[in-house]
Amino acid sequence: MKENLSTRIFSAVDQISRRIHPALLRLAALPVNYQIKSKDNILYESARMIDMAFAYCHNNKIKGDYAEFGVFQGRTTIEAFRASKRFGFPDMRFAIFDSFQGLPEISGKDVGGPFVEGEFSCSRSDYERNLRRFKADLSRFDIVAGFFDETLPSIEAHDRSISIAFIDCDLYESTVPVLEYLTDRLVNGAVLVFDDWYCFDGGNRNGEQLACSEWLERNPGIRLVEYQKFHWAGNSFLVNRT
Numbered sequence: 624m625k626e627n628l629s630t631r632i633f634s635a636v637d638q639i640s641r642r643i644h645p646a647l648l649r650l651a652a653l654p655v656n657y658q659i660k661s662k663d664n665i666l667y668e669s670a671r672m673i674d675m676a677f678a679y680c681h682n683n684k685i686k687g688d689y690a691e692f693g694v695f696q697g698r699t700t701i702e703a704f705r706a707s708k709r710f711g712f713p714d715m716r717f718a719i720f721d722s723f724q725g726l727p728e729i730s731g732k733d734v735g736g737p738f739v740e741g742e743f744s745c746s747r748s749d750y751e752r753n754l755r756r757f758k759a760d761l762s763r764f765d766i767v768a769g770f771f772d773e774t775l776p777s778i779e780a781h782d783r784s785i786s787i788a789f790i791d792c793d794l795y796e797s798t799v800p801v802l803e804y805l806t807d808r809l810v811n812g813a814v815l816v817f818d819d820w821y822c823f824d825g826g827n828r829n830g831e832q833l834a835c836s837e838w839l840e841r842n843p844g845i846r847l848v849e850y851q852k853f854h855w856a857g858n859s860f861l862v863n864r865t
């Protein structure tokens with residue numbers, strides 16, 4: 624019944640739009656085009672990616688924690704928390720890592736790229752306030768503040784299993800310790816998301832792509848299966864262990 628109604632509405636709109644001059648239709652599409660070109664598209668696309676990662680874990684019964692490396696003001700964390708509710712992961716924990724001072728000093732292979740020291744700076748208290756505003760249950764969060772190369776190597780081995788890892792730290796130098804931390808913690812079938820896969824010149828000589836190809840060379844027991852691409856820079860993979 625519901626489907627019939629929506630099909631009828633769709634076909635009525637289709638019929639009407641065929642009688643309108645294309646120039647006028649283009650005018651009507653301006654707000655949509657604006658959204659596609661604006662940052663909203665990025666927001667929507669990462670929310671869609673996170674939703675898909677949770678749907679995939681739900682349907683394949685892949686269990687573990689959600690980990691996010693680079694959280695800024697908490698937008699993607701909030702999306703992940705909401706998705707955990709929608710897909711029925713009431714016990715999932717959220718491992719959160721950020722300097723809460725923005726990007727580190729740009730050094731080594733990241734020099735000359737598009738990123739700037741201190742960019743995306745948001746204090747931990749502002750981040751937590753944003754989470755509370757969207758009713759996230761902070762008792763399920765383990766927040767580690769500090770630069771990754773200082774915090775991640777000192778964390779106890781085997782402290783958690785991770786089913787979804789969202790890497791959004793822009794730089795090669797930041798991604799290296801993140802992947803090292805994930806090596807023994809990603810469960811078989813986990814979703815590994817890179818928000819900045821196609822930054823720099825889009826190839827694997829820089830950024831997250833370079834860190835990932837070096838990590839795979841060091842860890843022949845890990846194979847990545849292509850999964851979803853999202854917005855202009857993001858890519859994701861499924862982790863297969865042999």
Ligand SMILES: C[S@@+](CC[C@H](N)C(=O)[O-])C[C@H]1O[C@@H](n2cnc3c(N)ncnc32)[C@H](O)[C@@H]1O
Pocket residue numbers: 669692693694695696697698699700720721722723724725726727742743744745769770771772791792793794796797
């Ligand atoms: C683009 S923002 C993250 C955006 C967030 N995921 C979102 O979509 O709303 C990048 C974040 O990575 C963090 N970051 C980058 N490199 C880091 C490092 N080496 N150590 C700690 N945090 C880092 C920055 O502080 C910043 O919050």
